[in-house]
Amino acid sequence: MGKNEAGRTGTVIIKQRVLVCWVGGNDLKAASGGEAGPILSTLRTVSVDNVQLLCSYPTERVEPYLEWLHEQVDVPITAHYVSLSSPVHFGEIYQAASKHLKQLSAPGNKLSILLSPGTPAMQAVWILLGKTRYPATFYQSSLEQGVQKVEVPFEIAAEYVPAANTISTDKLVQLAGLDAPVDAAFDSIVTQSERMLALKAQAQILAAKQVPVLIYGETGTGKELFARAIHNASPRTAAPFVAVNCGAIVPELIDSTLFGHKKGAFTGAIADRPGVFQQAHGGTLFLDEFGELTPDVQVRLLRVLQEGTFTPVGASQELKADVRLITATHRNLMQEVALGCFREDLFYRIAVGVLHLPPLREREGDLLLLSEKLLAGMASQDASLSDKKISAEAKNLILQHPWRGNVRELQSTILRAALWCQGDLIASNEIEQALFRLPQAASDILSMDVSQGIDIQEIIAEVAGHYLRKALTISGNNKTRAAGLLGLKSQQTLSNWMDKYGIE
Known part of the structure; x- marks a missing residue:
């Protein structure tokens, strides 16, 4: 297998000096006896261990060039064929370039980007990415000045904004599958991610239908926010919305919490107390961390959902359960069913409408938007924060963080940084200080206190x-x-x- 064939496997060699660029028209001409072209000129001047080429030209035009280039230099070359609807389509170019730089930005790798080949749109995107998410050294090559290292003397912050902000409401509702208007109850869910906008449209449809809804998502992704929006957009909006965290209920009080109790039903029951089913009568009951319920409680819940009635602890008379049920969990309940940890019949009762909220790191275009919105919200509540802004370097740090705590972690980080910031501009070091750096997972996991239950x-x-x-x-x-x-x-x-x- 030759070097080029090996390169086509897409294998990325880590901890090396990597040069990345598009294949340009002048490079293709070089194989026919013209000038060397920007790529070969750069490889003759700059020492690298690995070359990654993005190709938007047809294969039959690129292959002869690659064969010729291999004869000129002794360095591994990988060709990535990219399909673009247009060589000046900024969105497609950004996504293609970002994908490959992400692969190559392993710890220890030293990235270099050759700006010269390709269209002006390609060059602009390289600068955005190389100055923000994937720090790189820039080079340019020309007949007049040869190969030069390029200094870009600007501080830049940039995040890819998907095309969803140009999609009409009608189109988004079509994505959801049914025709329904978007209600103002969902305005508090800030997003410009196409995936999240489609989920908002789907949630609006579910709100009108009043079917049970199961919301999946990591901690901090906005499950309760969606639940409240569904309630506010439903015919039950004037009735109560009651939220309960099932994981926080003491096992001995689960029945009392859900169904209520009569005075004297057990030690400490000094008065009648309505349960959450009774409190939410006519409205919506939101059971968060629903996957934490034990099998015996699942059986009692199933009976309530099947028969529409329940009996408070210590009572003899049944009460009617007129509630719209919304549940949420971070667990994979389908897997729990397969493992026998969750009742299949209960799962299909609650999972009529299902919403899977993506983590913040998968919501394209939302990180900086949410950062600005959260800071503006804080300023509206505290005048001392009204003039605070986030610097470009700080924004880049926000873009690079994984945000395992999602929106909740982002909000607390922005608040800490804003409170600590002495001036009006929140700098990257203040965001850095405000971030919680989790210790290595292995040390955390191996040091847990089993005596307290895990x-x-x-x-x-x-x-x-x-x-x-x-x-x-x-x-x-x-x-x-x-x-x-x-x-x-x-x-x-x-x-x-x-x-x-x-x-x-």
């Missing part, structure tokens, strides 16, 4: 999910290579693990 399945899921995502990122979503990195025997085994732990 959730071994959740720990395993956290570790597996972390390394699955990491392997997929390093391999550029190449499942075969990711499986190899994780010691899994096949791509199918990796897919099974991804399904098991909810990795998209």
